[in-house]
Amino acid sequence: MSIPFRERAFHRWLVGAFPPHRGELLPMGDDVAAVRVGRSILLLTTDALAEGTHFLPGSPAGLVGEAAVGASLSDLASKGGRPVAVLVDLLLPRASDPKWAQEVLLGAERSASRSGCHVVGGDTKSSPARAVVGTVVGEADLLPLPRRDSARPGDVLLHTGTVGRGGAAARALEGRRAPNRAVLAELLAIVPRLAEGRALAPFARAMIDTSDGLADGARRLAEASRVRVTVDVARLPWSPKLARGLGERERLSTALYGGDYELLASVPPARVARALAAVRKAGGSARPIGRVRRGRGAFLLETGGERPMPAAGWDPFAAPRRPVGKPGGRRRAILK
Amino acid sequence: MSIPFRERAFHRWLVGAFPPHRGELLPMGDDVAAVRVGRSILLLTTDALAEGTHFLPGSPAGLVGEAAVGASLSDLASKGGRPVAVLVDLLLPRASDPKWAQEVLLGAERSASRSGCHVVGGDTKSSPARAVVGTVVGEADLLPLPRRDSARPGDVLLHTGTVGRGGAAARALEGRRAPNRAVLAELLAIVPRLAEGRALAPFARAMIDTSDGLADGARRLAEASRVRVTVDVARLPWSPKLARGLGERERLSTALYGGDYELLASVPPARVARALAAVRKAGGSARPIGRVRRGRGAFLLETGGERPMPAAGWDPFAAPRRPVGKPGGRRRAILK
Numbered sequence: 113m114s115i116p117f118r119e120r121a122f123h124r125w126l127v128g129a130f131p132p133h134r135g136e137l138l139p140m141g142d143d144v145a146a147v148r149v150g151r152s153i154l155l156l157t158t159d160a161l162a163e164g165t166h167f168l169p170g171s172p173a174g175l176v177g178e179a180a181v182g183a184s185l186s187d188l189a190s191k192g193g194r195p196v197a198v199l200v201d202l203l204l205p206r207a208s209d210p211k212w213a214q215e216v217l218l219g220a221e222r223s224a225s226r227s228g229c230h231v232v233g234g235d236t237k238s239s240p241a242r243a244v245v246g247t248v249v250g251e252a253d254l255l256p257l258p259r260r261d262s263a264r265p266g267d268v269l270l271h272t273g274t275v276g277r278g279g280a281a282a283r284a285l286e287g288r289r290a291p292n293r294a295v296l297a298e299l300l301a302i303v304p305r306l307a308e309g310r311a312l313a314p315f316a317r318a319m320i321d322t323s324d325g326l327a328d329g330a331r332r333l334a335e336a337s338r339v340r341v342t343v344d345v346a347r348l349p350w351s352p353k354l355a356r357g358l359g360e361r362e363r364l365s366t367a368l369y370g371g372d373y374e375l376l377a378s379v380p381p382a383r384v385a386r387a388l389a390a391v392r393k394a395g396g397s398a399r400p401i402g403r404v405r406r407g408r409g410a411f412l413l414e415t416g417g418e419r420p421m422p423a424a425g426w427d428p429f430a431a432p433r434r435p436v437g438k439p440g441g442r443r444r445a446i447l448k
Numbered sequence: 449m450s451i452p453f454r455e456r457a458f459h460r461w462l463v464g465a466f467p468p469h470r471g472e473l474l475p476m477g478d479d480v481a482a483v484r485v486g487r488s489i490l491l492l493t494t495d496a497l498a499e500g501t502h503f504l505p506g507s508p509a510g511l512v513g514e515a516a517v518g519a520s521l522s523d524l525a526s527k528g529g530r531p532v533a534v535l536v537d538l539l540l541p542r543a544s545d546p547k548w549a550q551e552v553l554l555g556a557e558r559s560a561s562r563s564g565c566h567v568v569g570g571d572t573k574s575s576p577a578r579a580v581v582g583t584v585v586g587e588a589d590l591l592p593l594p595r596r597d598s599a600r601p602g603d604v605l606l607h608t609g610t611v612g613r614g615g616a617a618a619r620a621l622e623g624r625r626a627p628n629r630a631v632l633a634e635l636l637a638i639v640p641r642l643a644e645g646r647a648l649a650p651f652a653r654a655m656i657d658t659s660d661g662l663a664d665g666a667r668r669l670a671e672a673s674r675v676r677v678t679v680d681v682a683r684l685p686w687s688p689k690l691a692r693g694l695g696e697r698e699r700l701s702t703a704l705y706g707g708d709y710e711l712l713a714s715v716p717p718a719r720v721a722r723a724l725a726a727v728r729k730a731g732g733s734a735r736p737i738g739r740v741r742r743g744r745g746a747f748l749l750e751t752g753g754e755r756p757m758p759a760a761g762w763d764p765f766a767a768p769r770r771p772v773g774k775p776g777g778r779r780r781a782i783l784k
Contacts, residue, residue, distance in 0.1 A: 122546055122572060129550070130557065133566050136533075145569030147533045149587055152486040156568065156585060160537045162575030197472075197483045201496045201581050203539070210458055214465070221466070230469050232492065233481030236458060239498030241577035245537050249492060249585065251485060 192313020528649020615706025
């Protein structure tokens with residue numbers, strides 16, 4: 113029996129089937145698991161990238177390795193974690209050039225060492241299809257951890273960095289039969305906001321990364337926390353990667369649905385100034401882009417007023433057959 | 449360019465390309481990574497199982513999940529570790545019955561909870577081919593950790609449990625076009641020797657699990673430690689799963705190359721009695737099956753004298769096209 117696999121329904125099942133046990137500090141539905149070991153709070157997170165879904169046969173192997181680790185480091189950043197060690201699993205066909213595997217691992221190590229840790233182990237196995245799994249073990253310095261389900265009415269929504277980098281990359285790939293290296297590279301270029309995450313964690317009630325786009329992040333935050341999240345379009349920090357030629361609507365749709373791997377934090381108003389100062393001190397940037405209120409769902413505030421955030425983000429199981437890299441696969445269908 | 453992928457050559461590259469950094473307590477070539485976190489010694493290990501290589505489309509999904517976690521727990525056991533938490537990554541085709549994924553995860557949780565921990569997180573992604581990655585985080589109580597490269601001349605080789613279970617299962621599968629559930633299940637039935645590993649760790653200089661068979665374990669131990677390892681055939685604890693009808697040579701070849709997931713420990717003679725008593729006290733069984741001496745390579749001691757261990761164990765990248773499940777894929781070719 114072949115049933116289309118739906119990521120969100122599966123997640124709902126997961127949360128119900130795996131209630132947290134003693135010593136587990138985050139629920140199953142979160143992007144990161146947290147357990148106590150001795151006096152330490154251990155953070156565990158893993159991301160799988162598959163050829164055809166998240167990267168293409170022509171994607172530079174080193175960047176695939178960087179992205180597999182970078183995606184997990186970005187999840188770790190959303191809990192304010194410090195990375196400790198990285199594991200990498202490789203699945204690759206029997207007749208594979210060992211250079212591909214080597215470049216993936218060297219890329220993974222580049223990403224790890226930029227963040228102050230190393231690839232310490234992993235596994236390599238034969239499989240009909242290529243895939244790379246990056247698993248990051250990290251540590252948290254303080255509790256409570258910012259969760260996905262802990263945003264509260266009244267909170268201010270802070271966003272690190274810019275919006276639109278991921279969407280711009282996905283757009284550049286669309287319609288190209290043989291995308292060049294620079295375009296493929298841009299899709300996989302993840303800069304995990306670890307310093308910003310550590311700066312925000314003491315002040316943020318909830319935090320999430322925008323690995324599947326800002327719209328998706330806002331929606332997940334709203335859904336998990338049972339609140340209404342409004343993103344103010346006028347306050348979005350546009351990425352310089354967004355082409356200047358784009359119209360306003362085009363620019364917005366590109367920005368909302370690309371994986372930017374920025375952080376979205378829900379911060380009580382009294383702590384906003386300190387949170388922003390901490391991010392600046394850490395060498396990063398963040399700004400308020402919206403509010404959390406009573407209600408449900410994610411909304412956009414535009415000059416004409418508020419409207420519901422148009423549909424969902426990126427569901428890897430519902431994406432079109434032709435992969436476009438990590439983010440943005442459903443953008444056109446969603447915003448048409 | 450398509451080059452046949454060779455696991456061992458790749459491992460050699462890995463060991464050279466990833467020298468241990470400060471705080472890493474085991475080299476890259478070992479089955480487990482070890483890092484310090486606070487006052488704890490963290491053990492990290494991961495195993496990927498791919499459809500077509502390690503399990504078949506008809507393999508019961510729950511057992512695939514149990515095996516993915518069991519294989520990593522078995523590695524953890526070889527360091528005397530206590531499991532803390534488990535992550536599971538699933539790669540599965542877009543049009544997949546969600547039940548398969550659910551059963552894998554419930555199987556993974558069965559395996560984890562039998563060993564005193566739980567599945568706390570993971571990732572599920574779309575890929576053309578099914579694969580399951582089980583990652584185990586554990587803790588060690590004491591240093592030094594038994595390594596793969598620390599066996600010394602004079603040591604006695606101890607073996608837990610029995611030999612031949614995995615080989616018998618692989619043999620039962622051979623030549624069957626539609627293997628039944630019981631046969632497929634037996635191949636995936638891993639009982640990680642965690643209690644035995646913890647009992648042996650304070651006494652063992654080196655330790656390894658026989659996930660790829662006793663011959664492979666002995667060979668790896670000898671290679672990494674630069675010693676000569678001799679297995680005494682007369683002392684092998686035969687599994688009752690080995691059919692009685694087998695001739696002596698047939699029985700030996702079946703037993704040497706199946707993945708038994710037992711522990712092989714290299715213990716100084718003065719500590720053997722205490723090591724064996726500790727395993728008994730932990731409710732397990734172990735017995736001396738050989739010796740470590742000056743020299744190189746793995747050998748078999750039979751009534752006719754010593755001879756080199758016939759060839760290698762299971763190299764998943766060199767296995768025949770038709771998968772036979774986890775272990776034993778090259779047995780025939782090796783022993784013909």
